[in-house]
Amino acid sequence: MHYLKQFGIILAVSFIGEILNFLIDLPIPASIYGIILLFFALEFRMVKLEWVKDAGKFLIAIMPVMFIPAAVGLLNAWDVLRPALVAYVSIMVITTVVVMAASGCATQAVIRRKEKKGGKTNG
Amino acid sequence: MAEFFQNSVFFGSLVSLAFYGVGVLLKQKLKLAIFNPLLVAILLTMAFLLVFDIDYETYHAGAKYLSFLLTPATVALAIPLYEQFQKLKENAAAVAVGIITGVxxxxxxxxxxxxxxxxxxxxxxxxxxxxxxxxxxxxVSEELGGYVAITVAVIIVTGIIGNIIAQGVCRIFRITHPVAKGIGIGSASHAIGTTKAMELGEVEGAMSGLSIALSGILTVLLAGVFAKFM
Structure with a gap:
């Protein structure tokens, strides 16, 4: 029962996400509405952490496996990618490195600056 | 025989799980970043389908049940985010700057x-x-008139690349703070990258999960503007 209830709550939130996706004319999927809903439900104590924690952590742990079917589907994408394969592959590799580095460094720079300031006021 | 596989409910999922298991074993034994379990699983499954001449559709008839859990699993990313909310509040400005920079x-x-x-x-x-x-x-791609099938392929490959290079990029660019690592990985490589961030730590995973939602929404808002630049 324990897991069933937890999984049920997560499914219910996913379902509400689907309803919002249907009602709101934006390309935002059910899962994104779901994250926001579940987060606020937890924050405002409408859902207790114990009600979703074990099933949720299990789902997150097995998440990599869920991407395998779609990725294997790239077999069928070969024909559409081939005409500009070099360009696509270069763009995918370069932008991924650049975005990760820029975003991570920017975040870290702001954190470090704040820590320095904090250090000064304390000292 | 092909018909049997097509009607089999468990064949596609079993093949995917088995090769993921092989990937995990390889990584444990060889300890090399290139033996990323997800990448190994994808390549071995592809090779398996090609060698035994099985259509993607046949495989997918069973394997789609794995993807079925993707929405609930993404929703569950709210849990680590809730647990790390204090970290998020302390670093709200940095997180905002990081995600805007990423997008x-x-x-x-x-x-x-x-x-x-x-x-x-x-x-x-x-x-x-x-x-x-x-x-x-x-x-976004559909709205702007792009090739949606290519967009999907490119997004998935980007996620896999992000998953594989995450630790290397963080090392080379000296990104050591867990919040910064998570935001960087999530902004660059969405949910597939987030599975790697989860392995790195609770804070990394929570921040990467947050980036999926925020950078996605911000991209919806900005893509229309960027579309006019070329």
Missing amino acids: VTSMVSVLILCRLFGLGHVEYVTLLPKSITTAIGMG
Whole structure:
């Protein structure tokens, strides 16, 4: 029962996400509405952490496996990618490195600056 | 025989899980970043289908049940986010700057590279949402008139690349703070990258999960503007 209830709550939130996706004319999927809903439900104590924690952590742990079917589907994408394969592959590799580095460094720079300031006021 | 596989409910999922298991074993034994379990599983499954001449559709008839859990699993990313909310509040400004930087960098770099490679407007808008989660990216590409099938392929490959290079990029660019690592990985490689961030730590995973939602929404808002630049 324990897991069933937890999984049920997560499914219910996913379902509400689907309803919002249907009602709101934006390309935002059910899962994104779901994250926001579940987060606020937890924050405002409408859902207790114990009600979703074990099933949720299990789902997150097995998440990599869920991407395998779609990725294997790239077999069928070969024909559409081939005409500009070099360009696509270069763009995918370069932008991924650049975005990760820029975003991570920017975040870290702001954190470090704040820590320095904090250090000064304390000292 | 092919008909049997097509009707089998468990064949596709079993093959995927078995090869993921092989990937995990290889990584444990060889301890090399290139033996990323997800990448190994994808390549071995592809090879398996090609060698035994099994259609993707046949495989997918069973394997789709694995993807079925993707929405609930993404929803569950709210749990680590809730647990790490204190960390988020303490670093709210940094997180906001990091995500905005990530989204803008992604679109600017796509713009520059599309010009360098001489691609047209349709290819450009196809690639614009490459760093965000598949479901949002498909919608953006469709709205801007891109090739949705290519967008999906590019988003998935971007996620896999992000998953593989995450630790290396953090080391080379000296990104050591767990919040910064998570935001960087999530902004660049959405949910597939987030599975790696989860392995690195609770804070990394929570921040990467947050980036999926925020950078996705921000891209929806900005892509229309960027689409006019080329």
